[in-house]
Amino acid sequence: MSPNTSNELNELGESASPGRSELLDRLRANQTWDVLIIGGGATGLGCAVDAAARGYRTLLLERGDFACGTSSRSTKLIHGGVRYLRQGDLSLVRHALLERARLLENAAPLVRPLPFVIPARSLREKLWYGAGLKLYDLLAGTHNIAPSSLLDRAETLAALPGLRSEQVSGGVRYWDAQFDDARLAIALMRTATDLGATCLNYLPVSGLKKTAGRVQGATAHDAETGEVFQLRARVVINATGVYADRVRRFDDPAAAPLLTHSQGIHLVVDADFLPGETALLVPETEDGRVVFAIPWFGKVLLGTTDTARADLPADPLPFSEEVDFLLRTVAGVLARPPLRSDVRSAFAGLRPLLDPAHEADSGKQGKSAGLSREHAVVVSDSGLVTVTGGKWTTYRWMAEQVVDRAAVEAGLPPVPCRTHELGLNCAALPAGVEAMARFAIRHEAARTIEDILARRSRALFVDAKAAAASIEDVGRILAEELRLSPDQLAESLRAAKGSARRFQLV
């Protein structure tokens, strides 16, 4: 490493980050954790920050990398959800808009206001969208970013220079926020760690431990070494997203499913398909949803879809029909429609959806501590607290409810939630592949080349082929930092190349 890089890393004052071996020693110390959280996505990491901020001894275990699931594969919007307006779920929108304001404040380096324009084909359409967005402004109240406004044809085309002009009669501009999802997850992990929590990736939980019918811990192992840990905890929170039913069955093999799943994909194309700094919302698609085209890291992010999917692959891939649907939808509105060969990166995420049968039948599933159309907190008869559903935007609000409830189950001294105004540790990565990779390994728990290229930097999500060009360099740095054997390095390179291929359309 060059002296400059070394100084740069030291100047960031990061020498205090606990390393993996120190964190593993805490597991070996045979202590009883107040709160054990399974799952290191938005929901679990939000719970870890909340629990640690209240002073509870907190452990979070993630089986892969932090945010390797749905939490790095979102549309990257911190929003109230204009589509929920249509469904009349105003209370949910209001809560999400309040959380939007908090995130703009508490995670300012990673969340920024973003203007959106909805093009209209007629005055009637423009007034209809305009009225809906005035309601959106009203629900945000004093937390509104800026008022929505009606645009004439010329203003609409100026805001969205890539738009097909023929059918445009005007539009509506409104404001929401955009964020970097995987980096926010890392910020949550670092904040929880700063607050004293122990957060470990590559530590899958394979079972729950029960004493006198109560869940009082879990069995986990280090995926890198195979070392097994028998862990004791006053309460266990299941925050495993689409996998929540699997963990519920560790508790009760007969537990009826809480969830169904669907898949949503995104495609990333060059910025010249939609130049400028304004996002486009296509308000009506052939499947009745909305589609976004959003400026992101110098490219445009297109998404998303909603495709029922019964299986639960760890690394889901876009279906060909979903790619066709997205390209067809944007071809209807963009002057120069992107083709498959223009796609720089493609990725899919799985949505946990509350099974409507659960709401009708919640008595049989356990006590329902909080249930909304969006998320559920369910406590089993043996005290396992499961949280699932929701969205990134509301992770803090969900965590508050979950930890309130978990503290009761655990008999912990009640402490009020302290995250409303808690600033998150959003330390930025140093520039340059070498400094960035070393920082990610030393201070952000990156363990593989993919961790670095997909979720510490976003290179694989932005342009998979370009990112693949730095795999060898990053591999060399990883091998040095983690003292990998030649075989381990070869395996890491092989995995990273496979991953880069999966981000590309064949």
Ligand SMILES: Cc1cc2nc3c(=O)[nH]c(=O)nc-3n(C[C@H](O)[C@H](O)[C@H](O)COP(=O)(O)OP(=O)(O)OC[C@H]3O[C@@H](n4cnc5c(N)ncnc54)[C@H](O)[C@@H]3O)c2cc1C
């Ligand atoms: C296509 C799409 C677009 C979206 N866009 C937005 C958006 O723009 N804005 C927004 O607010 N929300 C959005 N969402 C919703 C948001 O992304 C999710 O609500 C959120 O990421 C869910 O986080 P989670 O932690 O519950 O789940 P996950 O991110 O899936 O995390 C669960 C974790 O549990 C781990 N795990 C599973 N089993 C075990 C085990 N046995 N041991 C240890 N760990 C385990 C998994 O590896 C995983 O990392 C979107 C969702 C989708 C699908």
